[in-house]
Amino acid sequence: xxxxxxxxxxxxxxxxxxxxxxxxxxxxxxxxxxxxxxxxxxxxxxxxxxxxxxxxxxxxxxxxxxxxxxxxxxxxxxxxxxxxxxxxxxxxxxxxxxxxxxxxxxxxxxxxxxxxxxxxxxxxxxxxxxxxxxxxxxxxxxxxxxxxxxxxxxxxxxxxxxxxxxxxxxxxxxxxxxxxxxxxxxxxxxxxxxxxxxxxxxxxxxxxxxxxxxxxxxxxxxxxxxxxxxxxxxxxxxxxxxxxxxxxxxxxxxxxxxxxxxxxxxxxxxxxxxxxxxxxxxxxxxxxxxxxxxxxxxxxxxxxxxxxxxxxxxxxxxxxx
Numbered sequence: 001x002x003x004x005x006x007x008x009x010x011x012x013x014x015x016x017x018x019x020x021x022x023x024x025x026x027x028x029x030x031x032x033x034x035x036x037x038x039x040x041x042x043x044x045x046x047x048x049x050x051x052x053x054x055x056x057x058x059x060x061x062x063x064x065x066x067x068x069x070x071x072x073x074x075x076x077x078x079x080x081x082x083x084x085x086x087x088x089x090x091x092x093x094x095x096x097x098x099x100x101x102x103x104x105x106x107x108x109x110x111x112x113x114x115x116x117x118x119x120x121x122x123x124x125x126x127x128x129x130x131x132x133x134x135x136x137x138x139x140x141x142x143x144x145x146x147x148x149x150x151x152x153x154x155x156x157x158x159x160x161x162x163x164x165x166x167x168x169x170x171x172x173x174x175x176x177x178x179x180x181x182x183x184x185x186x187x188x189x190x191x192x193x194x195x196x197x198x199x200x201x202x203x204x205x206x207x208x209x210x211x212x213x214x215x216x217x218x219x220x221x222x223x224x225x226x227x228x229x230x231x232x233x234x235x236x237x238x239x240x241x242x243x244x245x246x247x248x249x250x251x252x253x254x255x256x257x258x259x260x261x262x263x264x265x266x267x268x269x270x271x272x273x274x275x276x277x278x279x280x281x282x283x284x285x286x287x288x289x290x291x292x293x294x295x296x297x298x299x300x301x302x303x304x305x306x307x308x309x310x311x312x313x314x315x316x317x318x319x320x321x
Contacts, residue, residue: 101182182269249301
């Protein structure tokens with residue numbers, strides 16, 4: 001029994017050494033690629049991993065005048081305060097709802113637009129539509145929010161059109177009613193990003209073998225059938241990967257649009273976790289509570305990412321690793 005166990009351990013060690021040796025051999029063959037990746041790896045380390053030291057503030061009663069390690073340690077008190085804060089559950093609800101709306105609308109509209117663009121026969125018209133749909137992505141959120149506020153103002157184009165069509169009797173203060181905010185945000189996100197989001201789906205469509213379409217056409221398949229049985233299955237791996245990555249950001253519903261379009265009348269629906277962190281951290285000086293909220297968001301997002309990746313693995317779909 002002992003001899004057999006020793007042989008097993010030796011075999012495992014040999015396999016591990018061979019894998020390490022193979023890894024370094026491949027690494028030596030890709031020296032230039034590693035050198036090209038080095039600046040990015042340094043950037044990730046400096047700006048993503050080094051700041052994690054700041055998570056210690058979540059366990060402190062932080063005072064800015066003191067050194068980071070010369071603070072009063074309070075254990076999990078900040079987390080207890082966070083989960084006892086009524087406003088935290090409100091902003092958590094807002095964050096989850098806005099993220100879900102952005103996720104669903106972002107996926108559906110981008111995939112539909114990519115499918116429609118792929119079916120266009122006129123190359124000039126296709127490029128024109130692509131360019132027009134891309135342009136809002138390059139507008140800053142400050143400008144985009146100003147456009148939305150102008151369009152939704154009492155004398156804005158939305159109210160004018162609805163009055164002309166007799167859909168309403170008097171102008172509506174769209175951004176003054178919280179129950180409208182989630183819909184407005186979702187529509188704004190689609191308008192600003194749908195064109196940009198289609199790029200990767202159009203790239204995925206180009207990898208599909210054209211002979212599949214030719215065979216389907218010979219068999220009598222119409223456009224809808226070709227989309228359902230060839231184009232969408234060809235895009236499935238990309239869709240799954242992007243879905244997994246987006247689930248990892250489920251608690252990051254954005255900051256700029258909520259901050260710029262939000263006001264005192266819709267704050268119960270517009271305030272999300274990022275604004276909550278800013279409010280408690282910078283405005284109120286409660287850095288420990290703000291850091292605890294940010295830490296909570298990161299941990300939950302990581303859990304979502306791992307769960308989604310494992311579910312995809314069990315279902316035999318594409319995954320991150």
